[in-house]
Amino acid sequence: MYVAVKGGEAAIANAHRLLADRRRGDRSVPALRLDQIIEQLGLAVDRAMGEGSLYDRELAALAIIQSRGDLIEAIFLVRAYRTTLPRFGYSKPIDTAAMKIERRVSATFKDLPGGQLLGPTFDYTHRLLDPSIAEGADVDEAVIRLSDDEPAPRVTDLLDHQGLIEPDVSEVQDEIGDLTREPLEFPLNRDRRLQALARGDEGFLLALGYSTQRGYGRSHPFVGEIRIGEVEVELDIPELGFAVNLGRIRVTECQMVNKFKGNAKVPPQFTRGYGLVFGQAERKAMAMSLVDRSLRAGELGEDVNHPAQDEEFVISHSDNVQSTGFVEHLKLPHYVDFQGELGLLREMRAEHETDAPASTLPPAGRAGVGGAPHSEHAASPLPASPARGEVPGSIEDTSPAEAAE
Amino acid sequence: MSELPANTPRQEAMAVLSHATPKRLGELWAAWSDKPAYHKVRGPETGLVMVRGRAGGGGNAFNLGEATVTRATVRLETGEVGHAYCLGRDGDKAVQSALFDALLQRDAEAVETLVLKPLREEQAAADARLRDETAATKVDFFTMVRGDD
Numbered sequence: 259m260y261v262a263v264k265g266g267e268a269a270i271a272n273a274h275r276l277l278a279d280r281r282r283g284d285r286s287v288p289a290l291r292l293d294q295i296i297e298q299l300g301l302a303v304d305r306a307m308g309e310g311s312l313y314d315r316e317l318a319a320l321a322i323i324q325s326r327g328d329l330i331e332a333i334f335l336v337r338a339y340r341t342t343l344p345r346f347g348y349s350k351p352i353d354t355a356a357m358k359i360e361r362r363v364s365a366t367f368k369d370l371p372g373g374q375l376l377g378p379t380f381d382y383t384h385r386l387l388d389p390s391i392a393e394g395a396d397v398d399e400a401v402i403r404l405s406d407d408e409p410a411p412r413v414t415d416l417l418d419h420q421g422l423i424e425p426d427v428s429e430v431q432d433e434i435g436d437l438t439r440e441p442l443e444f445p446l447n448r449d450r451r452l453q454a455l456a457r458g459d460e461g462f463l464l465a466l467g468y469s470t471q472r473g474y475g476r477s478h479p480f481v482g483e484i485r486i487g488e489v490e491v492e493l494d495i496p497e498l499g500f501a502v503n504l505g506r507i508r509v510t511e512c513q514m515v516n517k518f519k520g521n522a523k524v525p526p527q528f529t530r531g532y533g534l535v536f537g538q539a540e541r542k543a544m545a546m547s548l549v550d551r552s553l554r555a556g557e558l559g560e561d562v563n564h565p566a567q568d569e570e571f572v573i574s575h576s577d578n579v580q581s582t583g584f585v586e587h588l589k590l591p592h593y594v595d596f597q598g599e600l601g602l603l604r605e606m607r608a609e610h611e612t613d614a615p616a617s618t619l620p621p622a623g624r625a626g627v628g629g630a631p632h633s634e635h636a637a638s639p640l641p642a643s644p645a646r647g648e649v650p651g652s653i654e655d656t657s658p659a660e661a662a663e
Numbered sequence: 664m665s666e667l668p669a670n671t672p673r674q675e676a677m678a679v680l681s682h683a684t685p686k687r688l689g690e691l692w693a694a695w696s697d698k699p700a701y702h703k704v705r706g707p708e709t710g711l712v713m714v715r716g717r718a719g720g721g722g723n724a725f726n727l728g729e730a731t732v733t734r735a736t737v738r739l740e741t742g743e744v745g746h747a748y749c750l751g752r753d754g755d756k757a758v759q760s761a762l763f764d765a766l767l768q769r770d771a772e773a774v775e776t777l778v779l780k781p782l783r784e785e786q787a788a789a790d791a792r793l794r795d796e797t798a799a800t801k802v803d804f805f806t807m808v809r810g811d812d
Contacts, residue, residue: 313714313730314752344710346732346748351715351724358790360797368804376800405791405798412720426722436713436726448718449725456716456727490678491730491750493712498746500671503678504712504732505750511720534716536728 281326295319304508304537305329309578310336311438311457313507313536330459330578337579348434350492350501354511354534355412357487361538364413365481366515372410377486378538413483414513414530423515423528444570448554451573455550456535458576460542466566467548475552475564478517479531486510486538510539514547521559529558676767676774677760679782681749685756687785691778692759699769700740701762707735707754733757743768 282289296303296319306318310333318336325331361377364370376382417423435450446454455463470477488506495502512533520526531551533543552566565571575581670678680688709731716727734748735757745765747757767774 308728311728312711313728313750316752317731340711340729343731344708345729346710346712346734348713348726349715349730351717352727354716354720358793360793361800374802375797376802377797379800400796401799402792402795403799403801405794407794414719415721426717426719428717428722431723434715434724434726438713438726438729449723452716452718452725453727456725491712491714493732493748495746495748500674502674502746502748503681504730504748505681507714507730507750509716509727513720530719532719534727 290323292316292319295322304539306332306336308536308539309333309457312336312340330582334579347493352489357489359410359485359487361486362410364483372408454573455546459578462576463545463549467545470548470552470566475567477551480515482513482515484512484540508537510535510543512543512547514551516551676779679779680760680763682786683782685753688756688759701737704738705736707733707757709733709752735761737761737765739765
């Protein structure tokens, strides 16, 4: 028999009011505006858009303020918001070769057409805190140099012509997987995998990418090219009979080039990993391209021995909204579950005490958790169930009492 | 590789309008002297477009992530129908873009002179500025000669 427990309504309401108060902080300090976040915390906005999988700077900035700067919470808010909107359609694929470039570097070719354009980068800074920012000092305008307007083709397109690097595979696609519309089923096609990686957690992908460099699935990477800038987004409008240009979005693209010794079918050549992310998100795009390449191990006939090569492991755990949901749910009331476990444990203890020699037992007083007498908890033994978290993605049974909370 | 369609003047005009900021478009609409009578056929309504990329930049398409898009359709009293689809959630911008799209069919020269031309010039100037700022960060490699001979 269950006794449903209810309560906490007033406590929850007050906790949320307290949260709002703490979020706002000292009222003598001016409240943040969205444009301040967009202009001055732009890379946080980009991360919330990328992992929130929704390109909208204002929404991402709002989410960042509302979440008090907790970016995973902000990403959660953005993801929740997107479910409230109808889907108008799928854009034509963006053309990164036609990007309005703001940064473009290659670690493989020094003198490439279009040159090395450093753009607004943290690279080569000394990572010294700058007190003048705290003082609100004026900042100089950017330096201008007349552009020679030399085209900057994608590095992989240049190498491609020599046959030393695997070309892009462009096939007629019957369908393009969409993880927002269909459940995750393994093995994935590369299109679904890239979608998952594009919105995957930066920290998780960074660590996995790093693991491949340290020897857990070595893939000998070089940065063929990183480019950041705005691209046009176009949508076919059936009722108009033509494509409409919706405007531009900023993206970061990383082409990782990897040494490959070849196999029976393929001669030695460079293979590639690809990273594409909303906004300016270079670390994420690099990590994504490393992991994309390592997840192609099976396809390229390489041994699959390491975490970063295991598609099911990587993609099942790359989504930080899912991860945080399952981890954080542990703090919600599990009173009945725990009582059940407690009852089971007491019974096992009792059996253990009858079977084992008395000398090995701990003092009787410490055996009962919380010092409660055994007789008070005559719960029937529960069937042995797998420990929580052992079954990825499984939904835990929720008892009525928990549901009521 | 690029799937850009053959650009009709109307498509080009719609692109210019969708690239304008809501603020700038609002100014241009406010400055439009002979505002037409119209009614809204659809919207403005905000929804999502799933933005696609290509594996490797030029390979098979995949779904990168969504973007907010606002659309509107208006009909002028004189019958012209205007459409707009713009990134973002600004309903006024979508309606004003649709109005200019409709006006373009009725009074092309005025829309071109008073709206599209200035917007095109401003966008070209902003693009040029970005290019020049980026060009200033271009690496000029030089060779260090070491040793005597």
